[in-house]
Amino acid sequence: MNTLEAVRIALQSLWANKLRSVLTLLGVVIGVSAVIAVVTFVAGINGYVANKVFGLGADVFIIGKMPGVITDIDTYLDALKRKDLNMEDYRAVAESCNACSYVGASILNTNGHVRYEDQASSDTMVRGMTSSMMVIYDEEIVAGRGLNENDVENSSHVAVIGQDILEKLMGGAIDPLDKLIRVDGQEYRVIGLGKKEGKTLGQSRDNYVLIPITAYLKQYGEHQSIRISGKAAGVGSQLQTAMDQARVTLRARRHDQPGKPDSFVIETNESFLSIWSSISSSFFIAMIAIASISLVVGGIVIMNIMLVSVTERTREIGIRKALGAKSGDVMRQFIIESSTMALVGGVLGIIWGIVVAKTVTGLIGMPSEIKAWAILAGLIVSATVGIFFGVYPARRAAQLDPIVALRAET
Numbered sequence: 001m002n003t004l005e006a007v008r009i010a011l012q013s014l015w016a017n018k019l020r021s022v023l024t025l026l027g028v029v030i031g032v033s034a035v036i037a038v039v040t041f042v043a044g045i046n047g048y049v050a051n052k053v054f055g056l057g058a059d060v061f062i063i064g065k066m067p068g069v070i071t072d073i074d075t076y077l078d079a080l081k082r083k084d085l086n087m088e089d090y091r092a093v094a095e096s097c098n099a100c101s102y103v104g105a106s107i108l109n110t111n112g113h114v115r116y117e118d119q120a121s122s123d124t125m126v127r128g129m130t131s132s133m134m135v136i137y138d139e140e141i142v143a144g145r146g147l148n149e150n151d152v153e154n155s156s157h158v159a160v161i162g163q164d165i166l167e168k169l170m171g172g173a174i175d176p177l178d179k180l181i182r183v184d185g186q187e188y189r190v191i192g193l194g195k196k197e198g199k200t201l202g203q204s205r206d207n208y209v210l211i212p213i214t215a216y217l218k219q220y221g222e223h224q225s226i227r228i229s230g231k232a233a234g235v236g237s238q239l240q241t242a243m244d245q246a247r248v249t250l251r252a253r254r255h256d257q258p259g260k261p262d263s264f265v266i267e268t269n270e271s272f273l274s275i276w277s278s279i280s281s282s283f284f285i286a287m288i289a290i291a292s293i294s295l296v297v298g299g300i301v302i303m304n305i306m307l308v309s310v311t312e313r314t315r316e317i318g319i320r321k322a323l324g325a326k327s328g329d330v331m332r333q334f335i336i337e338s339s340t341m342a343l344v345g346g347v348l349g350i351i352w353g354i355v356v357a358k359t360v361t362g363l364i365g366m367p368s369e370i371k372a373w374a375i376l377a378g379l380i381v382s383a384t385v386g387i388f389f390g391v392y393p394a395r396r397a398a399q400l401d402p403i404v405a406l407r408a409e410t
Helices: 003-016 018-053 073-080 087-096 149-153 163-169 213-220 237-253 269-312 314-322 327-364 372-398 402-406
Strands: 060-064 100-116 119-129 141-144 158-161 180-183 186-194 208-212 227-232 265-268
Touching: 003 018, 003 327, 018 269, 018 327, 018 372, 060 237, 087 100, 087 213, 087 227, 087 237, 100 163, 100 213, 100 237, 119 163, 119 213, 149 213, 158 180, 163 186, 163 208, 180 208, 186 208, 208 213, 227 237, 237 265, 269 314, 269 327, 269 372, 314 327, 314 402, 327 372
Parallel strands: 119 208, 158 186
Antiparallel strands: 060 227, 060 265, 100 119, 100 180, 100 227, 141 186, 158 208, 180 186
């Protein structure tokens, strides 16, 4: 019997026993779909994190009191003890960093209360920033203008708003420029409208208000730590030079003793991505380990079904051996059949995993990205499961004595 014939027999067996086939392949389908879904989500989120969350560019560094990503409680407690970074620190870095094209400062309130006439929101991101942060963050303005130096120097009550403020608070049909909104009780005049960014993980990226950092500090209090951002004139050595200049300035201002660690954190896009990669890799490994359990269970079920098939086809095996089939031929036939069954489960699992991933993306905006290598890996894994768990039934079939097999009842 050739390979195509063995595949045909396996497919006919699956089609003839539909309920048994569904139950047989369920473990493989779940395992492969889980692998595909996890890989799709991890790839999508990694791309989103790289391009949107930490996508500040390879020439940007950020200085803060607290790390951008905290991975353990000791790091958090140590960071709490540090002195706040203030506007004087920002100005000192701006003056001393000759290798920087831009230096900016920002501060964030994630639960701002914004009102326009009788409409209000209570979870708006309010960010205070210098005008240079508009360049560093690459904020795209689609109407009006961004913040400028005069706004910062005069602590002007002006604001750039996101699309959610326009659509949900202002109705979306009006021109937002020069309209007055209230941010946590203080009145601000709208001077610009940001580009629509959409949702990620169910959270809107357009629900924000940008105001001058000086106005922010006056309203919310001076005793808060800011974050200082620098954009170097280039990458590589130029970025390192800019970071070194900023570090020397801040260590001197904050009286950090020689040989002691910095009393602040300097991070780059690369360091953010390195931390995230470590986190996502751990999550990926954990989920693959869980999915592997389903694959093992599916493999065991396939093995049991193949053992039943050997019993049902004992007389057929005896006839084939009596007609000259070798043990290797019989073994190959059953291995091909078991791997075909598993491959069918793998194909169904891939389809189901992609459907689940794209459905979740559509419902809550979780980024997803289909990887060709993941689909190929799903097929290889499912075929491998079929081969591995099909060896024992195949050997049982190959070792049957033809005389005894011919006596078996059909």
